[in-house]
Amino acid sequence: MVQKLDTLQETPSQTAGPYVHIGLMPTYAGNAGYYDEEIGISPLAGDVAGEVIEVVGSVYDGTAWAMRDALIESWQCDAKGVFPGHEGADPNFTGHCRFAANAENGEFTLRTVKPGAYKGRGGVENAPHISLWIVARGINIGLNTRIYFEDEDNDSDPLLNRIEQHPRVQTLIAKKTGYGKYRFDIRLQGEGETVFLDL
Amino acid sequence: MTDFITQDQGPLIPRNRALHPAPYDPGYKTSVSRSPSLPLLSMESSLSEETGPTFGHNKFGALDNNLILNWSKGAAPAVGERILVHGRVVDENNRPVPNTLVEIWQANAGGRYRHKKDTYFAPLDPNFGGCGRTITDENGYYEFLTIRPGAYPWPNRGNDWRPMHIHVAIYGHSFGQRLISQMYFEGDPLIDHCPIAATIKDRAQLDRLVAPLDFAKSRPLDFLAYKFDIVLRGRRQTMFENKMEGM
Numbered sequence: 001m002v003q004k005l006d007t008l009q010e011t012p013s014q015t016a017g018p019y020v021h022i023g024l025m026p027t028y029a030g031n032a033g034y035y036d037e038e039i040g041i042s043p044l045a046g047d048v049a050g051e052v053i054e055v056v057g058s059v060y061d062g063t064a065w066a067m068r069d070a071l072i073e074s075w076q077c078d079a080k081g082v083f084p085g086h087e088g089a090d091p092n093f094t095g096h097c098r099f100a101a102n103a104e105n106g107e108f109t110l111r112t113v114k115p116g117a118y119k120g121r122g123g124v125e126n127a128p129h130i131s132l133w134i135v136a137r138g139i140n141i142g143l144n145t146r147i148y149f150e151d152e153d154n155d156s157d158p159l160l161n162r163i164e165q166h167p168r169v170q171t172l173i174a175k176k177t178g179y180g181k182y183r184f185d186i187r188l189q190g191e192g193e194t195v196f197l198d199l
Numbered sequence: 200m201t202d203f204i205t206q207d208q209g210p211l212i213p214r215n216r217a218l219h220p221a222p223y224d225p226g227y228k229t230s231v232s233r234s235p236s237l238p239l240l241s242m243e244s245s246l247s248e249e250t251g252p253t254f255g256h257n258k259f260g261a262l263d264n265n266l267i268l269n270w271s272k273g274a275a276p277a278v279g280e281r282i283l284v285h286g287r288v289v290d291e292n293n294r295p296v297p298n299t300l301v302e303i304w305q306a307n308a309g310g311r312y313r314h315k316k317d318t319y320f321a322p323l324d325p326n327f328g329g330c331g332r333t334i335t336d337e338n339g340y341y342e343f344l345t346i347r348p349g350a351y352p353w354p355n356r357g358n359d360w361r362p363m364h365i366h367v368a369i370y371g372h373s374f375g376q377r378l379i380s381q382m383y384f385e386g387d388p389l390i391d392h393c394p395i396a397a398t399i400k401d402r403a404q405l406d407r408l409v410a411p412l413d414f415a416k417s418r419p420l421d422f423l424a425y426k427f428d429i430v431l432r433g434r435r436q437t438m439f440e441n442k443m444e445g446m
C-alpha cells in the first residue's frame with residue numbers, strides 16, 4: 001500500500017432539476033416575497049461607473065429548441081476591470097446576477113455593466129468578458145462559458161486563443177444589436193455548439 | 200481571517216470530471232439533447248473563476264434556514280416529519296469554507312413543489328414554501344430545520360420516482376467552485392431505482408450524497424437529524440506558485 005493522500009474529493013454534482021427556480025429565484029417561480037431580499041436580482045446596486053448594457057439571448061438544446069427552464073448565473077469584473085471585493089472596485093457593482101429563460105419564449109435578458117479588460121497571471125491581458133454558469137433539468141453538471149463582445153479587441157485573449165477551430169470562437173462573442181444592446185445565444189449541442197469551459 | 204485569505208489564493212485544482220455524472224446519460228432522457236457533444240475547453244483557472252460574489256449576513260431573515268416556518272413567516276408550522284439537516288462545507292484541502300452561501304429547495308411531505316410548473320396532484324401545504332438559505336459559520340457549518348420531503352413520480356421512463364431528496368446549491372468563495380447537488384436519505388429504497396441518482400456510476404460516489412441518520416444531533420420529542428457534508432474544489436498550494444514565467 002502506498003501512502004494515503006490528505007486531499008478530499010469534490011462532492012458529485014446532480015442536476016438542478018425543473019424546479020431550481022424556487023430555490024434560487026423564488027419570485028420567478030411564483031413565490032414573490034419569500035425572502036426579504038432575493039439574491040442576484042441585479043448586479044447594479046446603485047449608480048455604477050461605465051456603460052450599462054443589455055444582453056439578450058436564448059439557450060438552445062440539441063434540437064434547436066429554446067429552453068424555457070434554463071437558469072443562468074453571471075459573474076464579472078466592473079467597468080475598470082476590477083472584481084468586486086478587490087481594492088478599488090466599484091462599490092455599487094456586485095458582479096453577480098441570476099436570470100432565467102422566459103417561460104413563454106425562452107429568451108433571457110442580462111442587464112449589467114460592460115466589463116473592462118484585466119491583466120491576469122504573468123501580465124496577460126484578458127479581453128472583457130462575463131462568466132456564465134448554466135443549469136437546468138437535464139444538465140447533470142453546471143455548464144460554464146463566457147460572453148465576449150464583438151466591439152472589443154479580443155485578439156490577445158488567452159482563452160479565445162486556445163480555441164483550435166477558429167469559427168468556434170464566434171460562439172463566445174456577443175453581437176451588437178443596438179446602442180448598449182447585444183445578442184448572445186447559447187447552443188448546448190450540435191450545429192454551432194457553444195464552447196463550454198473547464199477552468 | 201488570515202487563513203481565509205491564504206486559502207483563497209492560487210489556481211483552483213482542476214475538476215476531476217470522472218467523479219461527476221457524464222453530461223450525456225440516456226437513462227435520464229432530458230440529458231440526451233441537453234449535453235454538449237464536443238469536449239470542454241480545459242485551462243488553468245483565471246481571476247474570473249478564482250473570485251466570486253459574497254453575501255453579507257445582513258440580507259438574511261431569521262427564518263431563512265427554517266423551512267418549517269419560513270413560508271408562513273412563523274405563523275404556522277409545515278406538515279411533515281420534522282428534521283434537522285446539518286453539515287460542514289470544506290474544500291478539497293480539507294479546510295472549512297466559512298461565510299459561504301448554502302441554498303436548498305425541496306418538495307413538501309407529499310412530494311409536491313411550490314412551483315408553477317409542478318402539476319402533481321399531491322396537495323400543496325399552505326404552510327410550506329420549500330426553500331431555505333443560510334451562510335456557513337467560521338468553521339464551515341450550516342443547519343436547516345425542515346420536513347422530510349416526499350418521493351414523487353416524474354415523466355421519464357414508464358414509471359420513474361425520485362427518491363426523497365433535497366436540492367443543494369453551494370457557492371464557495373469563487374465562481375469556479377459553484378456546485379449544485381442533491382442530498383438523499385439513508386435507507387431510501389428508491390435511490391437504487393432512480394435514473395438521476397444513477398447518472399453517478401460509481402456507487403461509492405453516489406453514497407457521498409446519502410445523508411446518514413444522526414441521533415447525536417436529533418432532539419428528543421422534536422426532530423430527527425441527518426448529516427450532509429459537502430466538499431468544494433480547493434486551491435493548488437505549493438511553494439512554487441509565484442515563480443517567474445518559465446523559471
Ligand SMILES: [Fe+2]
Binds near residue numbers: 361364366
Ligand atoms: Fe427534485
